[in-house]
Amino acid sequence: MSSAQTVLVTGATGLVGSALSAALRERGHEVRTLSRSRGDFSWDVEAGSLDADALEGVDAVVHLAGEPIAQRWSAEAKRRILSSRVDGTALLAGAIAGCATPPALICASGVNFYGYAPGREVDESSASGDGFLSEVCRAWEAAAKPAVEAGARTVFLRTGIVLSAKGGALVKMLPPFKLGIGGRIGDGRQLMSWISLPDLVQAYVFALENDAVRGPFNAVAPAPVTNQVFTKTLGAVLGRPTIFPLPRSVVKTLFGEMGKETVLADLGVRPKRLQELGFKWAQPELEAALRAH
Numbered sequence: 001m002s003s004a005q006t007v008l009v010t011g012a013t014g015l016v017g018s019a020l021s022a023a024l025r026e027r028g029h030e031v032r033t034l035s036r037s038r039g040d041f042s043w044d045v046e047a048g049s050l051d052a053d054a055l056e057g058v059d060a061v062v063h064l065a066g067e068p069i070a071q072r073w074s075a076e077a078k079r080r081i082l083s084s085r086v087d088g089t090a091l092l093a094g095a096i097a098g099c100a101t102p103p104a105l106i107c108a109s110g111v112n113f114y115g116y117a118p119g120r121e122v123d124e125s126s127a128s129g130d131g132f133l134s135e136v137c138r139a140w141e142a143a144a145k146p147a148v149e150a151g152a153r154t155v156f157l158r159t160g161i162v163l164s165a166k167g168g169a170l171v172k173m174l175p176p177f178k179l180g181i182g183g184r185i186g187d188g189r190q191l192m193s194w195i196s197l198p199d200l201v202q203a204y205v206f207a208l209e210n211d212a213v214r215g216p217f218n219a220v221a222p223a224p225v226t227n228q229v230f231t232k233t234l235g236a237v238l239g240r241p242t243i244f245p246l247p248r249s250v251v252k253t254l255f256g257e258m259g260k261e262t263v264l265a266d267l268g269v270r271p272k273r274l275q276e277l278g279f280k281w282a283q284p285e286l287e288a289a290l291r292a293h
């Protein structure tokens with residue numbers, strides 16, 4: 001492995017951050033956590049305050065914090081989703097720019113950067129798209145500009161649906177599937193770009209330990225699947241039928257705009273840049289990834 005680094009992690013209390021912090025420690029890196037309430041250092045994004053010594057001696061900042069996306073998008077929720085990411089990134093980027101030797105910034109982002117892309121596959125060279133989440137991702141990445149301008153190595157991991165039995169989308173899907181009342185969503189033809197949690201953790205480790213990783217990277221499995229395939233595979237893994245489709249209209253009623261931009265989004269995202277740099281997925285196939293949980 002590369003030499004040990006001191007890494008400041010935001011969102012270390014979350015799904016990705018807790019798994020990543022453990023993996024980084026296992027690889028000999030020193031992890032310091034930055035949290036609103038439960039970390040080695042604290043910050044208050046809304047107030048624009050950050051412990052003065054949080055970045056002292058830090059080689060890299062991994063920035064995962066942000067208001068949960070999976071909630072009903074009231075005007076206030078949308079404000080928190082956007083501002084927690086944009087203001088949090090701006091706060092860190094400003095602090096990084098103020099360091100004599102600016103640490104690297106490895107920042108989460110989402111595949112929703114590409115907006116709606118029905119019927120076409122996208123990679124990192126594709127343009128950003130429409131929708132609220134696309135706007136969030138653009139503003140989130142743009143907020144890192146002071147760090148980029150200060151010469152910090154800056155990476156954005158545009159992440160797909162993270163599969164883990166510990167949290168996130170899969171945990172929300174499992175109850176109906178386990179009861180045998182799961183099924184495809186809408187017509188099931190929409191592409192889902194996913195990644196297993198262990199592979200996402202390794203993508204962050206790869207980004208941290210490789211200087212060649214700079215700019216946007218799609219953090220997804222090599223091949224997206226349709227919702228129909230995802231549904232059938234999850235049913236097969238659980239040994240349950242999947243004969244109850246969830247109509248688009250019900251999704252829209254239950255989840256509103258959030259449902260349209262997440263479970264109904266049709267996004268076939270390819271991890272071209274990770275592949276070019278030789279990243280190896282431990283779980284490139286959906287069935288194996290689901291069985292591992």
Ligand SMILES: NC(=O)c1ccc[n+]([C@@H]2O[C@H](COP(=O)([O-])OP(=O)(O)OC[C@H]3O[C@@H](n4cnc5c(N)ncnc54)[C@H](OP(=O)(O)O)[C@@H]3O)[C@@H](O)[C@H]2O)c1
Pocket residue numbers: 010011012013014015016017034035036037038039045064065066067068069080084088108109110111159160161162163168169
């Ligand atoms: N999970 C996915 O499927 C997925 C997909 C695409 C992108 N991502 C992105 O990857 C990042 C990590 O995802 P995750 O699933 O690990 O998230 P998570 O479990 O929701 O954890 C995010 C962390 O952010 C902090 N946080 C929450 N609300 C906040 C707010 N209003 N202001 C400031 N900080 C706040 C919390 O840490 P403290 O309480 O310690 O402050 C929390 O533990 C997120 O930015 C997410 O949008 C995730």
